[in-house]
Amino acid sequence: MTRKKQKTLEEKIEQVKNFRPIDDTFFEVLADDIGVCQEMLRIILEDEKLIVKDVIVQSSERNLYGRSVRLDALCILGNGKKCNVEVQRSNKDHHLKRVRFNASVITVRDSQTDDKFEETIDLIVVHISEFDIFKRGRVIYHVDSVIRETQEKVDDGLERVFVNTTVKDETSISEYMGCFQQKEIDNAKFPKLTNRVHYLKHEEGGVNAVCEIMRKYSDEAYKQGEEAGKEIGQRQANITAIKNMIIRFHATKEVILEDYTESEYNTAIAELQAKAK
Known part of the structure; x- marks a missing residue:
């Protein structure tokens, strides 16, 4: 990443x-x-x-x-x-x-x-x-x-x-x-x-501690996504990772787009909205 x-x-x-x-x-x-x-x-x-x-x-x-x-x-x-x-x-x-x-x-x-x-x-x-x-x-x-x-x-x-x-x-x-x-x-x-x-x-010091644990779990999710991508396709794995970032970290669009595409982000948002209905 x-x-x-x-x-x-x-x-x-x-x-x-x-x-x-x-x-x-x-x-x-x-x-x-x-x-x-x-x-x-x-x-x-x-x-x-x-x-x-x-x-x-x-x-x-x-x-x-x-x-x-x-x-x-x-x-x-x-x-x-x-x-x-x-x-x-x-x-x-x-x-x-x-x-x-x-x-x-x-x-x-x-x-x-x-x-x-x-x-x-x-x-x-x-x-x-x-x-x-x-x-x-x-x-x-x-x-x-x-x-x-x-x-x-x-x-x-x-x-x-x-x-x-x-x-x-x-x-x-x-x-x-x-x-x-x-x-x-x-x-x-x-x-x-x-x-x-x-x-x-x-x-x-406190803000850095929170960001560090976020980075750690985000990296782990990305690695898991890479492994999953070999089986279900990288795009879908990325979409899953984005949804996890939003749910778990309240990640903003700007933060997500540092590592993923806008198309993947929009799809993740649409899937979350559909699930909430």
């Missing part, structure tokens, strides 16, 4: 301005900060004393899980538990099974073959979505293992928490989730989130 000249800071700021915390690419950079994750989990898990000791994101060199599991933010807590935070905008998947799969991969990866099962890790999965997954009008759902006959909760070491940005109920969780839909955040109740978003969108 031929790259154009290095962008100025102003051009980079323009490129990242439409990102919101709910966008997984932006969230990955946003969550690569212990303070942000600690503030977030204290609110969602309703534990003001919760401590986050470390965070591993998908692009981190410390990610030992590979591509087998999506790590938007895997937090290591002060009590020894792990908490995998996932963000999801699209409602075109079986999210309960997605959570189950990711939890299983993390559990197996962090367990030794000779471990006693009582030593299996305790894991919390927090699934943040742009839709009400259970359609029951609640901002947060806790999914537990329950004995059907007695309705007693069973502690098997896995906690599943589903939160959404859709339902508004005047709680702190709802207010915090509302921030995930905003391009700019200025809320004194959530200082870590407010300051981190400002840093990533308006200060050179």
